[in-house]
Amino acid sequence: MTTRRIDVLDVLRGIAIMGTLGTNIWIFTDPLGPAGVMDALSGSGAADTFLHFLANGKFLALLSLLFGVGMELQYRSAVRRGVTWPGRYLWRAALLFVEGLLHYVLIFEFDVLMGYAVVSVLVAFLIGRSDRVVRAWVIVTGTVFTAVIGLVTLALLYGVAGLSSGAAPSRRFAEGGYLDQVTARIVNMGTYRFEAVFIVPLGVVLFLLGSRLVRAGVFEDSERGAVLRRRLMVLGLGVGAPLNLLTAFSGEGWFLVDRYLLPPLVALGLLGLVTTVALRAGDVQGRMRRGLTAVGRTALSCYVFQNLAGAVLCYGWGLGLATRFEGLRPWWTVAAWAAICAVFMALATLWLRRFERGPLEILWQRAYLMSWRPARETTVTDDKITNNSPQG
Template sequence: MTPYSPAAPTPSVERIDAIDVLRGIALFGVMAINLVMEFRVSIFEQFLGPKTLASPIDQTIETILTQAIELKAFALFSLLFGAGLAIQFDRLAASKRRTVLLLRRLAVLLMFGIIHLCLIWNGDILAEYALAGFIVLPLLFGPRWLLAFAAVTSLGLYLAMQAFPPAGLFPSRTMIWRDAMDANRIYATGGFLDVLAFRLREIPLIASLHAFVFLRTIGLFLLGILAWRSGIVQNTRALFVIGLPALALGAGLLYRGIEPLGATLLALGYGAAILGIAHFDRGKKLLGWAAPLGRMAFTNYIAESLIFGWIFYGYGLGLFGRLGVAEALAIGIAVYAAQALFSVWWLRRYRYGPLEWLWRSLMYGARQPMAAVEAGKER
C-alpha cells in the first residue's frame, strides 16, 4: 500500500488462520459461560453462596466450567482483541488516516455495544472493549518497553483490586439478592417491554462487575499487542516455550485457590498452546473447523444473544431458571454446532460475516465488497 492508496480491510487470503482458530474456540468458552451463568439464571446467583444443583452431572459440569473456562475464555478474547488492534494499526501504517480509522473502528464498536447492551442483552462485552481500546490506542505509537510497562502496571493494579476491593464499588448483598429475585420473576415470565425495562435497570449493577475486570482487560489488550509486535504469535517454538509453563503455573495457582493470577496465566497458556498447534499441518486439520467461527465471531456472538434471549426469556420459550446446567449446555452446544456449519456455508459465498461487513463499511466510510466474487475481482 502506498501513502496514496485508500485504506482497506485485510483481504481474506492474508488472514492468519491460527488466530481465527483460537477466536473460534474462545467463542465456545464465552458462549458456555454466558449461557450457564447468565442466560439460564441471574448473573448474581453466583454471589449468593453455594447452591444445591439438581444432579451430580450438573455439579461436575459447573465445576469444569468454573475452573477451566470461566474468565479464561474472556481473557483469550481480550488477548485476541489487542493483537487484532495491533495488526490493524501496523497494516494501516502507510495511511494518513490511520488514527481516524482506528478511532472510528472503536466508536462503531461502542455503538454496537450500547445497542446490544440496552436492546438485546446486558451481559455485553463490546462496550467495555471499545472503551478499553480508546485507552490503549495511544500506546500503540509507543515502543515495546512502554507497552510492557503499561501491561504489567494494569495487571498489577487489577490483582491488587481483587485482593483489596475498593469500598462501595461492589453492590451490597441485599441489592444482589433483590435483583436475583426480580430476575427470576421478570426474565422468566415478562414480555419484551418488561424484560427491556428490567435489563436497563440492571445495567448499573452489572457495570460494577465490569469495573472489577476493566484493568485486566486493558492489561490483556497490551499483552496481545506485545505478542504480535514481538513476533510470538507467528513463532511456533516461542508459543510452546511460553504456553506450557503458563499452563502448569496457572493450573497450580488455581489449585491453591489463587484465582485471579492463575486464571490469567491459564488463559495465556491456552492461547499459546492452541496457536502453536494450529501452526502445524496436522493441527490445522484438527482445529480448522473453528476458523470460520472465528472469522464470524462478532456475528455469532450477537446471534447467540438473540437466540438465547428467545429461549430463556418470557417473550420466547421462558426457560429462565427452569433448566439444569447440563440441559442448558446441551442447547448451547447445538447452537454452536449450527453456527459452525452456517459459518462455513456463509464464507464460501461471502467475504465477511454480516456484522463484520457492516463494521468494516462503517469504519472505512464506504461499502466494502461483500460477495466472494467481488473480493476475487478486487484482488
C-alpha cells in the same frame, strides 16, 4: 502475515467466541437470570464448579488478547500505508461502543463490547509507543489491578464484604416479557455494567500483551515462536490452570481471583497450545477446524447470535427452557451450549460460501465507510485479519 498464520488467528478467535458462551450459558439457564449471576458463575456443586472452572474468565481473557493482536495488525497496516494513527480507528471504537450498547439493551446484560471499545481508545494511543512505555503501563496497571483484587479478596475471606449481583431475586427473565427485560437493563444499567470496573484495567493489560506477543513472534512458525509458545504453555497450563482449579473449589471468597486474576494466565497457555497445534497441522482442514475458522471470521455475528439464541431458548418471551429444565442442570446447560455452538458453526460455514464477512460485519463495515471516502482502508490480507473480528 502468511495465510497460515491468518488461519491460526481465526481458529483462536472461534475458540474464544465459543468459550465466552461457555460462561454466558450458565446465566441464561439460571431461572433467576442476571440476579443469579453469582451462582451462575461459581456453581453450587462439585460438577457445577468443575464445569464453571473450564470456562469462567479464560475465554474472555483470550478474546481480550486477540483484540490486542487485531489492534497491532491494524496499527501496522496504518504505518505501512502512511495513515495517521489512531485517526480512523477512533471511529471504529465509537461504532463498537454503539454496537455494544445496542447489544446490551436489546439482548444481553453482560455485553463486553462496550468495555472493549473504551479500552481500545486508550490502547490506541499506547500501542505505537516504545516497548519501555508499554511495559511500564502493563506493569503498573497489572500491579494496581492485582492489588485491588487481593484487597477485595481479603475482605471477602474475612467477612468484611460480600458478593451480590445487586439485583433483587426475580424470575422476570425466565418468565417475563421482552419489554420488561429491556426496561430492567435500562433501569439497572449501573448494576449490570459494574463488571467494567474490572474489564477495563484488565483489558488494557491484555490488549497490550496481545500486541507485544505479535512483535515477539508467538505466531511465527519458527524456533523462536515455538520456544515462546512452550513458555506460555508452561506458565498458563502448568502453573495457572492448577491454581485456578484450586481457587474454583475454595469458596466464594476467591471469586475475583478465580475470574479475573488466574484465567489470563490460562488464556496465555491456551493461546500457545492452540497456535502450536494449528501450525503443526499445516493446511490440513478437518470439519472442526473449518467450523472454528468460520466462527473466527464471523466473530461479531456469532457473538451476538449466541446470546440471542440463549435468550430465545431460555427466557420467558422465548421457549422458557430455564424454568422448564431447571431440575436438569447442569447437564442440559452443557447440551444447550453444544447445540448453540453447532448451529452457529454450521451457519457461519454456509454463510462464508457466498460472502467474505459475516452479516453484522458487513453492516459494520458499511457504517464505517459511510463517514470516510470510499477507499479501501486495508489490503485483502489485512481485511481477513482485522475486519472480521469483533472490533471490526
